[in-house]
Amino acid sequence: MKTVSIHGTRLEYVRLPSAHPREGAPAIVFLHEGLGSISMWRDFPQKVADATGCEAVVYSRAGYGRSDPATLPRAVSYMHDEGLAVLPALLAELGLDSPILFGHSDGGSISLLCAGGTDTPLAGVIVMAPHVLVEEVSVKSIAEAGVAWATTDLPVKLGKHHQNVEAVFRGWNDIWLHPEFRAWNIEDYLPRIQCPVLAIQGEDDEYGTMEQIDRIAAKAKDVELVKLADCRHSPHKDQPQAVIDAVLAFVERIVDKPATSYERVKRIRFSHCDPAGIVFYPRYVELFNEVVEDWFADGIGIDFHALHEDHGLGIPTVRLEVEYLAPSRYGDLLTFRLRVAEIGNASLKLEISASAGEHLRVRAQLKVVLASMETLRPVPITEEFWRPK
Secondary structure, X not given: OEEEEEOOEEEEEEEEOOOOOOOOOOXXXXXXXXXXXXXHHOOHHHHHHHHHOOOEEEEOOOOOOOOXXXXXXXXXXXXXXXXXXXXXXXXXXXXXXXXXXXXXXXXXXXXXXXXXXXXXXXXXXEXXXXXXXXXXXXXXXXXXXXXXXXXXXXXXXXXXXXXOHHHHHHXXXXXXXXXXXXXOEOHHHHHHOOOOEEEEEEOOOOOOOOHHHHHHHHHOOOEEEEXXXXXXXXXXHHOHHHHHHHHHHHXXXXXXXXXXXXXXXXEOOHHHEOOOOEEOHHHHHHHHHHHXXXXXXXXXXXXXXHHHHOOOEEOOXXXXXXXXXXOOEOOOEEEEEEEEEEXXXXXXXXXXXXXXXXXXXXXXXXXXXXXXXXXXXXXXXXXXXXXXX
């Protein structure tokens, strides 16, 4: 088993290549449940890898499996700490660019926090039995798990997968039953998720109701729900084929989709600024146009020169709304993010934002139209537009 050091803590991980690798498919990173580890996934990650053509990357969080111990008792913010700090660092250290996160239970919550609370590029998020709030059924079942821990062979069973099983159980059980944890909620992060989400829940889940994934669908932008009958808290165990089928369809959608998002880092130059050293507001419009041009070249695969000269097409902006939120200064590095919000018959609605680290500086909505350079009339956007020769 390989290990990687994240913030001074050694985490075990394994990379599982697909038996049928698919060109261009992102890696899938598996995040286990509150009592889980690499070994508790058993052969499920490999089955997903083989079915989808994606590499599977599986790791154990601190305190689990054979990873280094975690600091106990856990804080109410323990999943925030994992999703906002540890997971982004792990993905960067392993060189995983725009992977799909696949989280179960606590791992699902951590995945949502990473997607909605950081700038980590992600191709998608898959969550099984995630938590976005604390329900009474969750507290009741976790309390019952404490009874099972004291009266059954549960410690022996879990002990096969963890080097300190007592710390694993106490770390999970104690914080979930702590009175302060009743107010834990991550719904504010959901509207900020930019990638597609697949949310899977069993109808017989003893740790949460359909309210969990229904709230994800209500607040995140692009969510597909799968609700499984005859299924408890571990859909990959109770309904493995149904889960694999849903994951395969989700991966195919991601791999085959047009380039509907794009990022570009730009440095604020002297020419962008007024005498006070602050970006002169019309210069942002020029920067937005540069980002759109870069997206065409790098994301879609056709530069503006070829679009104009070889295809006789232009992409004029017909509507622009800009919200200036904070000043940017000479030398700042801004991350520009473009997202296709809507595809019309001949038009694209684009959302563009610029941030310095976690601080949003400006955001805009643009409507551009694909038009004939000869007639200056709109031209329908076809499938060939997204995949030029």
